[in-house]
Amino acid sequence: MQEIRTVWVMGLGGVGGFFGGQIAYYLHQHDDSRRVYFIARGQHLREIREHGLILRSNNENLICHPAGAAEDPGDFPVPDLCLLAVKSYDLQRSVQQINPYIHDNAVVLPLLNGLDIYDRVCRTLDYGIVLPACIYIASHIEQPGRVVHNGPPGRILFGNDPRFPEFDPEVLLAFCREINLDVSRVDDPCPAIWEKYLMVAPFALVTAARGKSFGEVLEDAEDNGCTAAIMQEIIRIGQKQGIELDMGFVAKTLAAAGRFPYNARSSFQRDLEQGRGKAEGDVFGATISRMGREAGVATPMTDKMMRLIRERFKYSW
Incomplete structure (x- = not known):
């Protein structure tokens, strides 16, 4: 160059x-x-x-x-x-x-x-x-x-x-x-890319599925658990691909999310709630499910959130 x-x-x-x-x-x-x-x-x-x-x-x-x-x-x-x-x-x-x-x-x-x-x-x-x-x-x-x-x-x-x-x-x-x-x-940008995805994708899915802000998800024990479970699914997929991730990233990522404004909402959630007709479901939920199948890693919580989003917004993945 x-x-x-x-x-x-x-x-x-x-x-x-x-x-x-x-x-x-x-x-x-x-x-x-x-x-x-x-x-x-x-x-x-x-x-x-x-x-x-x-x-x-x-x-x-x-x-x-x-x-x-x-x-x-x-x-x-x-x-x-x-x-x-x-x-x-x-x-x-x-x-x-x-x-x-x-x-x-x-x-x-x-x-x-x-x-x-x-x-x-x-x-x-x-x-x-x-x-x-x-x-x-x-x-x-x-x-x-x-x-x-x-x-x-x-x-x-x-x-x-x-x-x-x-x-x-x-x-x-x-x-x-x-x-x-x-x-x-x-x-090696891969660890950084995966760590950022750990922050973005689980909250995108759970905030959209539950209709809540970041702060509301974090203070609700069930929603917090759903978010952590999706993070664990992503980490297992990454480990299968040789990405250096461990389950300690779950607590680290949840703690980092606690510094976001309480009423923050994901762009995926905003796109769905505003009825724009397009949303980034493929790069979030569908990618996790697909990569999970390819790696032999079950993704039940991701799949559950995808079902809830499909029912709530009539959204096609």
């Missing part, structure tokens, strides 16, 4: 809006020779085109102007770096959309929480370097054109693409340091 001159951000929700907004704000202020382009849809796109993306980060408002914003990136210069920050149900369509424009040395950084995101991207993308990653951030779209971030700065951990062990990430890391983004490389 020689340099990063052109950045694409595919998906401007809480994650893409935070990182893409930070990049756009910095480049607009300091270096208009490098460009960031936003790929979004609907009213969100229209507001960004007219007013810029408004990013409220810990009560500070940043007005972030990309070099261009569109639903179809065909008129943009080809990217050196593409941040993929879409929902999992849009992932395949989004990768197909960018596929014609990704060259051999372009870096694609998927910012989705899931166990098989890297594999899903590589199955569809013909060229480019795909960096397996996980993301830590609390942010969401407040309304079209406006993203809200609370808490610690967003953080990304990534590892090298196993297909390109010779890839030197220093150009990417230097770019992120310049913009003051918290992005780090680790030798």
Whole structure:
């Protein structure tokens, strides 16, 4: 990777809006020779085109102007770096959309929480370097054109693409340091990806199934037990795959969740409750069940929560 001159951000929700907004704000202020382009849809796109993306980060408002914003990136210069920050149900369509424009040395950084995101991207993308990653951030779209971030700065951990062990990430890391983004490389990203999934997937399933916030789930002994049981199922699957996880992560993860705002709700839960017609059930419940079958690990609690969600929302997995 020689340099990063052109950045694409595919998906401007809480994650893409935070990182893409930070990049756009910095480049607009300091270096208009490098460009960031936003790929979004609907009213969100229209507001960004007219007013810029408004990013409220810990009560500070940043007005972030990309070099261009569109639903179809065909008129943009080809990217050196593409941040993929879409929902999992849009992932395949989004990768197909960018596929014609990704060259051999372009870096694609998927910012989705899931166990098989890297594999899903590589199955569809013909060229480019795909960096397996996980993301830590609390942010969401407040309304079209406006993203809200609370808490610690967003953080990304990534590892090298196993297909390109010779890839030197220093150009990417230097770019992120310049913009003051918290992005780090680790030798093996798998443990971090699985540990983050331990936090996201069980709470996504239980909060949606029970119709409760994080705090309500944690203070209810039965719901707390359901969440812990799903974590244990995920750990057993990971152990079968050689991932260094032990049951001590259950207590550690539940304790970490206790620091979340009491009324916090998972994005999966919000999508279902708001009747958006799409939700990330495949990357959460369905992936656990499938990987459990493949590994010979029973997943009764995951399957139970999936049944409850199906009945409550008429949701098809």
